[in-house]
Amino acid sequence: MRDVIILGGGVTGCSIARELSRYRLDILVIEKNSDVCEGTSKANSGIVHAGYDAHPGTLKAKLNVLGNEKMEALAGELDFPFRRNGSLVLCFEESGRETLQRLYDQGIANGVKGLEILEGDTVRALEPEVSEDVVAALHAPTGGIVCPFLLTIAMAENAAVNGVEFQLNTEVTDIRETEGAYEVLTDKGSERAKVVINAAGVHADVFHNRVAGREELKIIPRKGEYLLMDKNVGTLVSHTLFQLPTKLGKGVLVTPTVHGNLLAGPTAVEIPDGENTATTAEGLSDVQKRAALSVKALPTRQVITSFTGVRAHEQKGDFVIGAMEGHPGFFDAAGIESPGLTCAPAIGELLAGQVAEYLKAEKKPDFEPRRKGIPNMALVSYEERQKLIADNPLYGNVICRCELVTEGEIVDAIHRPVGATTLDGVKRRTRAGMGRCQSGFCSPKVVEILARELGVDPAQIRKNNPGSEFLTGYIKDGI
Amino acid sequence: MTKDLVIIGGGPAGLAAAVAARKAGVQDLLILERDNRLGGILNQCIHNGFGLHTFKEELTGPEYAERFIRQAAELQIPYKLSTMVVDLRAEGPDRVVTAMSRKDGIYEIRAKSVVLAMGCRERSRGALNIPGYRPAGIYTAGTAQRYVNIEGRMPGRSVVILGSGDIGLIMARRMTLEGAKVQCVAELQPYSGGLKRNIAQCLNDFDIPLLLSHTVVDIKGKERVESVTIAEVDEHLKPIPGTETEYPCDTLLLSCGLLPENELSGKLGVPLSPITGGPLVNESFETGVSGVFACGNVLHVHDLVDYVSEEASAAGEQAAKYLTELSETSQNAGQDASAEKALRLRGQNGVRYTVPATIRPDHMADTQVIRFRVGANFRDATIRVSAGDQVLLSRKKNVLAPGEMEQLVLKKADLEQLPAGSEIVFEIAQ
Amino acid sequence: MTEVKEFTCIRCPLGCNVRATLEDGKITEITGNTCPRGADYVTKELTDPRRIVTSLVKVSGGELPVVSVKTAADIPKGDMQRCVQELKAVEVKAPVRIGDVVLANVCGSGVDVVATSNVAAV
Incomplete structure (x- = not known):
């Protein structure tokens, strides 16, 4: 029997796994997708929120400020891209000042540092491309941006190095409570553990309610659509620009990403199906329309891709974190919607502490807190490039020309702990295919490298989950 | 490393430029090619139809490429394969090329002149803003072409094609012949972006319908494409509700336009045309950065490789001429001064752009080919070239189509008499 | 019986729109071609259509x-x-x-x- 099973390999599950790997415990993460970071964690704004949004006293408020504070040190320890670029909440109408002040007060109550309300002209002096219609803004210098993929993957890799096992492509079908333990049934078999941690994102209510024996949680999936723009407009703004709600409804953000693109979105629409990640013509035009309010000219001709994320909104509105009453050993990390990405480091620490105490686990003296990322040929200096190629000539072979990703980086991504087995897995770890040609040139080459390194036929290589193979056969098969 | 001339790209443009430069006496030159063989995209264009102008016979892409590769070999033109140029910058008179490969590592070449011949890329799904899921099974036509023609693999069984660019039309026939079912080609515009003969021999021959004024409004399928929904569009190119038809299929190919790949040119600070996406060049195919020339699809997207070769040969000769003048004057004299006096070419009323964008009559040969594209279909139209009130040229055309490149020849004698800095306007007069 | 058939010539990239007039199945006139290859193409297309594969x-x-x-x-x-x-x-x-x-x-x-x-x- 294992000590801990974590349901879900998203940013929350991976953070909990990494924090728990500090202890002498036998830990398994079960993830239904073919990679970690495949659900809510892969399609969001990538924002490290300052912490003025949530009502004081809520878990969201407490963990946001804490998570924000931890992010910088964590980025250093685990080597993922994070930048404290600061955020601005733009107010377009005089009547909005009251709401802006309320946000400011809320932020102060939550312990957010450095908040200030700026007049329109000061905002434009700070951020010249901001719309002339902006009358004031709340400036939060602690706001930041992070790569959600690499944050999640870094935590998963570090957890794996410290002994956590990951079982991917495995769907949990049922959970049974047996004396002092749980049996987790999957489509691949079953596992038993003393503790189950529910970090199942949009499906967390199903597992919680199954163990509770009644309908206690209800996750209402919400979908948000985004537009991602080319790096050549990535410096249009340097801050993350939020909006106060306007006549058009809830605002959308415009932000640089940590990789240098420009991102706009999201919409917010409740949907019955938590797996519905389709974009819509209405949604995408809505994002364009709303985002255009924030800046003088939104470079919509520079859009290189669009995507939809699904968020796990719990109907009561706050995170559900901790032990489930009456069911010892079952812990929730449910309803983790925005600012869940920011909170992830804090949620991990909080839950790991609770679980360690429950299991009376001891800390490992040999815990390895550091993880080194894949060398990034696009970003390093000429001399570093020289050295990398000298050590491994594969770093001289460019595969993705738009993002300058080499064969060395891709091979590294495949052979790391919890390594990439799919095209999307390579893409999120190395950025191959994330550029302006959107993998047109590099995908056949990445498929070839994946097949070679994994020792399989190219026809078995998938975009992500089973059924997403690229190749359907050989020429003339059908004649 | 130093070189008189570095040619970035070993496709049809780079090869023709190299051959011409060598024949014009350039000894110290080098081709840098990112792929593992010369020939560029021609290697995967295995269909016939190339070379009628250049070789007076109909060749396939690889055969056409081979003719130039052989010439380059006979002229002993050096080249490096699997080599990516990752940076390009100007340092005084030097054009510094940073290249990288598995074999040679990373290194810099200080070049006196450079020919840009990097080609183009295809417009992706994201740039087209097509809504729906993002499953496997959505490829640009060129990516599918590579899978089929180079790797011998099929990227799908049942196919819908969006966009009637030539690669899409060609792939409709290729996929059909290799055993896939191509259901239709949808084209947003009321006219095709491809050559008429490709509609005849790639679609009509195989009874594949071409749906003009149609576009994809939804893609279904979470892991793999399961269906594509196509709707008719109105005159503003907006989908008309109620006209949707869902096509069950496993593959969507995109053939919606090509974009010159000028990331390197941008790094060097070469001014680009907002219309073509390629460098603005003068009559010598020289960009705004002296000693840097451009030709082929990196300059503007061509319809026929024969014209690429012709243009690239001219660019190669001009690079050679530049090097000769450079050695004679020991510095680059006077480009800026003469640039101010240059005649400026502009398209209007249906003519989208011209290549070149400027002409210095004192630098031009007796005649100069001007290439351009039109923005819509025209019948029985006249292309008029004028400077102020003076009509320089007027040419009748039965048919003008956006998918086809047009060309006219201007005479030095006509241009010499124009005041310095005059504007020459190309337009359609119906 | 007079019949008019239209073709897009595929012999070169020009893609001429060539019209053939037929009287009782016999070609009497070919128009629209810019060169002799157009006439040859249409004649063959009507009797023995061929393609390079x-x-x-x-x-x-x-x-x-x-x-x-x-x-x-x-x-x-x-x-x-x-x-x-x-x-x-x-x-x-x-x-x-x-x-x-x-x-x-x-x-x-x-x-x-x-x-x-x-x-x-x-």
Whole structure:
């Protein structure tokens, strides 16, 4: 029997796994997708929120400020891209000042540092491309941006190095409570553990309610659509620009990403199906329309891709974190919607502490807190490039020309702990295919490298989950 | 490393430029090619139809490429394969090329002149803003072409094609012949972006319908494409509700336009045309950065490789001429001064752009080919070239189509008499 | 009986729109072509339509798994699919050079299928 099973390999599950790997415990993460970071964690704004949004006293408020504070040190320890670029909440109408002040007060109550309300002209002096219609803004210098993929993957890799096992492509079908333990049934078999941690994102209510024996949680999936723009407009703004709600409804953000693109979105629409990640013509035009309010000219001709994320909104509105009453050993990390990405480091620490105490686990003296990322040929200096190629000539072979990703980086991504087995897995770890040609040139080459390194036929290589193979056969098969 | 001339790209443009430069006496030159063989995209264009102008016979892409590769070999033109140029910058008179490969590592070449011949890329799904899921099974036509023609693999069984660019039309026939079912080609515009003969021999021959004024409004399928929904569009190119038809299929190919790949040119600070996406060049195919020339699809997207070769040969000769003048004057004299006096070419009323964008009559040969594209279909139209009130040229055309490149020849004698800095306007007069 | 048929000539990239007037099935007039090839194309298209077929055949022991091929001359249009079917069974050994015959007399047409690219042996 294992000590801990974590349901879900998203940013929350991976953070909990990494924090728990500090202890002498036998830990398994079960993830239904073919990679970690495949659900809510892969399609969001990538924002490290300052912490003025949530009502004081809520878990969201407490963990946001804490998570924000931890992010910088964590980025250093685990080597993922994070930048404290600061955020601005733009107010377009005089009547909005009251709401802006309320946000400011809320932020102060939550312990957010450095908040200030700026007049329109000061905002434009700070951020010249901001719309002339902006009358004031709340400036939060602690706001930041992070790569959600690499944050999640870094935590998963570090957890794996410290002994956590990951079982991917495995769907949990049922959970049974047996004396002092749980049996987790999957489509691949079953596992038993003393503790189950529910970090199942949009499906967390199903597992919680199954163990509770009644309908206690209800996750209402919400979908948000985004537009991602080319790096050549990535410096249009340097801050993350939020909006106060306007006549058009809830605002959308415009932000640089940590990789240098420009991102706009999201919409917010409740949907019955938590797996519905389709974009819509209405949604995408809505994002364009709303985002255009924030800046003088939104470079919509520079859009290189669009995507939809699904968020796990719990109907009561706050995170559900901790032990489930009456069911010892079952812990929730449910309803983790925005600012869940920011909170992830804090949620991990909080839950790991609770679980360690429950299991009376001891800390490992040999815990390895550091993880080194894949060398990034696009970003390093000429001399570093020289050295990398000298050590491994594969770093001289460019595969993705738009993002300058080499064969060395891709091979590294495949052979790391919890390594990439799919095209999307390579893409999120190395950025191959994330550029302006959107993998047109590099995908056949990445498929070839994946097949070679994994020792399989190219026809078995998938975009992500089973059924997403690229190749359907050989020429003339059908004649 | 130093070189008189570095040619970035070993496709049809780079090869023709190299051959011409060598024949014009350039000894110290080098081709840098990112792929593992010369020939560029021609290697995967295995269909016939190339070379009628250049070789007076109909060749396939690889055969056409081979003719130039052989010439380059006979002229002993050096080249490096699997080599990516990752940076390009100007340092005084030097054009510094940073290249990288598995074999040679990373290194810099200080070049006196450079020919840009990097080609183009295809417009992706994201740039087209097509809504729906993002499953496997959505490829640009060129990516599918590579899978089929180079790797011998099929990227799908049942196919819908969006966009009637030539690669899409060609792939409709290729996929059909290799055993896939191509259901239709949808084209947003009321006219095709491809050559008429490709509609005849790639679609009509195989009874594949071409749906003009149609576009994809939804893609279904979470892991793999399961269906594509196509709707008719109105005159503003907006989908008309109620006209949707869902096509069950496993593959969507995109053939919606090509974009010159000028990331390197941008790094060097070469001014680009907002219309073509390629460098603005003068009559010598020289960009705004002296000693840097451009030709082929990196300059503007061509319809026929024969014209690429012709243009690239001219660019190669001009690079050679530049090097000769450079050695004679020991510095680059006077480009800026003469640039101010240059005649400026502009398209209007249906003519989208011209290549070149400027002409210095004192630098031009007796005649100069001007290439351009039109923005819509025209019948029985006249292309008029004028400077102020003076009509320089007027040419009748039965048919003008956006998918086809047009060309006219201007005479030095006509241009010499124009005041310095005059504007020459190309337009359609119906 | 007078009949007018329209064709897009495929002999060169110009793609002329050529019209043939037929009296009782016999061509009496051809218009719209800019060169003699247009008239020849339409005449053939009405009596014996033919096409060049390009495809691929498998290669063993080569740097690439397939080599591109074409019919050395045009073959009857109706035989295009059958030609590709016959090529399905063909496998050549690397090295392959441009012009190598990979299949002689395809579909009994008297036309050979030849390689159009070079594939080196590995």
